[in-house]
Amino acid sequence: MSFVQVQCTRCKTMFRDRAGRLQDGYSRQCPGCEVVLFFAEDSQHPFIKRAMRNARKARKEQYEADAARRSASSEPRAAPRSRSSIGRTRVQERSD
Ligand SMILES: [Zn+2]
Incomplete structure (x- = not known):
């Protein structure tokens, strides 16, 4: 979750x-002077x-980042395991 100042x-x-x-209608206390701040769209x-x-x-940025992450994770990925096993095989061949 993102924070704003x-x-x-x-x-x-x-x-x-x-x-x-x-969002509109939210209120919170200031950590400095403890006054209650009201957040309204028409402030x-x-x-x-x-x-x-x-x-x-x-x-909006959070929503777009989430949407991008969701669409990226639904795409088929190349298995990173195959790459590391190729590397290991090569090392074994060299040591033989
Ligand atoms: Zn204050």
């Missing part, structure tokens, strides 16, 4: 939170807006 609107502390959580605060935008981007 969030900046507290009160004390300006930078901290990280999961991109998957930073007017630039720090909140930036965090929401970064989270959305991170979620």
